[in-house]
Amino acid sequence: MKYSIDKQDRYAVMTLNLENLNSIVAPDLKSEFVILRNEGVPNFVLDLTHVKYVDSSGLSAILTGNRLWKGIGSFIVTGVKHDAVKKLIEISRLDSIVNVVPTVSESVDYIYMESLERQMEEE
Numbered sequence: 001m002k003y004s005i006d007k008q009d010r011y012a013v014m015t016l017n018l019e020n021l022n023s024i025v026a027p028d029l030k031s032e033f034v035i036l037r038n039e040g041v042p043n044f045v046l047d048l049t050h051v052k053y054v055d056s057s058g059l060s061a062i063l064t065g066n067r068l069w070k071g072i073g074s075f076i077v078t079g080v081k082h083d084a085v086k087k088l089i090e091i092s093r094l095d096s097i098v099n100v101v102p103t104v105s106e107s108v109d110y111i112y113m114e115s116l117e118r119q120m121e122e123e
Helices: 026-038 056-069 083-092 104-122
Strands: 003-007 012-016 044-047 075-078 099-101
Touching: 012 026, 012 104, 026 044, 026 056, 044 056, 044 104, 056 075, 075 104, 099 104
Parallel strands: 012 044, 044 075, 075 099
Antiparallel strands: 003 012
16 A cells, blocks of 8 residues: 655644555555554544545545544545545545545644644533
8 A cells, every 4th residue: 555644743644645445455544544543643634635536445444544533533534636536425425424624734724623622622
């Protein structure tokens, strides 16, 4: 699986450098999610800018990531540019379960806003 990762204090951004998020790639992606969560990454952004196709296994991997970060921090999908990926997200109603944000920089802003909201709720 080809990807790059940018780890910061409050979040990590994983950019998939492949065109297909399918049954061949999904198990490795799930494993990476588990490893990063166990390393203590508090918030996660999955950048799909280069991804042109996602199948049901890819959707399952995304949902796994969302489940791993639920209640701990934010899990965000960003960079949904290609029509096939957009349609799949709409048809599957993934956007009603997972945070889908247009760009990486907006995703980082979203993470900071959610962090502030959590702090205010705790006080």
